Amino acid sequence: MADVGGSATGNRMWCSVPERLQLHMSMLALQFGYAGFHVVSRAALNMGISKLVFPVYRNIIALLLLLPFAYFLEKKERPAMTLNFLLQFFLLALVGITANQGFYLLGLDNTSPTFASAIQNSVPAITFLMAALLRIEKVRLNRKDGISKVIGTILCVAGASVITLYKGPTIYSPAPPLNRPTPMFVSLGDAKGKSWTLGCLYLIGHCLSWSGWLVLQAPVLKKYPARLSVTSYTCFFGLIQFLIIAGFLERDPQAWMFHSGGELFTILYAGVVASGVAFAVQIWCIDRGGPVFVAVYQPVQTLVVAIMASIALGEEFYLGGIIGAVLIIAGLYLVLWGKSEERKFAAQEKAAIQSTLEHSNSRTPSHIKTSLTQPLLPPSTENV
Helix, strand or coil, rough: HHHHHHHHHHHHHHHHHHHHHHHHHHHHHHHHHHHHHHHHHHHHHHHCCCCHHHHHHHHHHHHHHHHHHHHHHHHCCCCCCCHHHHHHHHHHHHHHHHHHHHHHHHHHHHHCHHHHHHHHHHHHHHHHHHHHCCCCCCCCCCCCHHHHHHHHHHHHHHHHHHHHCCCCCEEEEEEECCCCCCCCCCCCHHHHHHHHHHHHHHHHHHHHHHHHHHHHHHHHHHHHHHHHHHHHHHHHHHHHHHHHHHHHCCCHHHHHHCCHHHHHHHHHHHHHHHHHHHHHHHHHHHHHCCCHHHHHHHHHHHHHHHHHHHHHCCCCEHHHHHHHHHHHHHHHHHHHHHHHHHHHHHHHHHHHHHHHHHHHHHCCCCCCCCCCCCCCCCCCCCCC
16 A cells, blocks of 8 residues: 555656656656667667567567557558558658667777767758758758758758767866776777778668658558557568568577576667657657657756766777767757747748638628528638
8 A cells, every 4th residue: 555655646646747858858768768779779788688679579579569559549540551651661660760770789899878869960961962852841941941851951961970080089087097997888899900990880871860850750650640650560570571671691509598687678778668668669769759858858868878878888089079069069059040030931821821811701791691592601601
């Protein structure tokens, strides 16, 4: 009974918190969760976990978490399954799961968690660029929102180019080599000697895949309006694709075994926190606060990753990466501001059209009189 009473008290306390504050607290927690995923993923690679086995286990856990919610919550929303839908889900999985996660791990293996997170800030700009090229979104250069989105996209591309082409000198190291404490996880030392440029190119491939997944997902959700079910099918096909690739490329049976508690923790964190809890929190925040509100918090993740990676992995920071990150974050905010202004313009235009219609409908011709054939009907029955 005490547990029940404590739980009820906790629920009342959370409900008494204003919703806007709940949103901000949830978004901060979400950024810490995703930041931890970057650090944990790098730690997993440093421990020697296979880049093919890691996403297989991650997607198994994510699928097991998503399936019950998708089945019970969207029973009435799911349309009948067709071959066309299955092909679309397979394509979404190829782009949004297999290519997205594969490029991410390859890029992370050659760079660092902080710069992987920094490059991800370019996803909204790349998504806008793809949507514009595919004529899904209009670019209005005669308005400030269109100019802002174009300039923001250019800054994001410039920032990603700087990170890729110019590493620069080390401008921050957690501690001198002789006095450096032992990192919490296996350190980032094995990244030295690997190709930073190649790693950044992989991360750009990861962002392109992520953006492509967002663009391709929009028309699918219009025909199949069950988001959890779409995500579950996508996750299932992504898992199948990774299993097929791993079957050909990962021949070592030991790669599928857990050799330490640390390896098990990294996989559980990736599956439960990054793919389960974070997904649920993000859906709630988008529903209550809108997509722009959620995207504005993305740079906070980069800052948190930098602090976590410095403490847990002894990460060093390079001049080129910091310059690129600043350009990308500036571009992100310009794109988000442009999207916000675009919504305001759309709302104003809709209100103006509705006002005009209501004004025209309210006009009653003076020569029309009430009669037995037209007793009490208004001139328009549109809203009846």
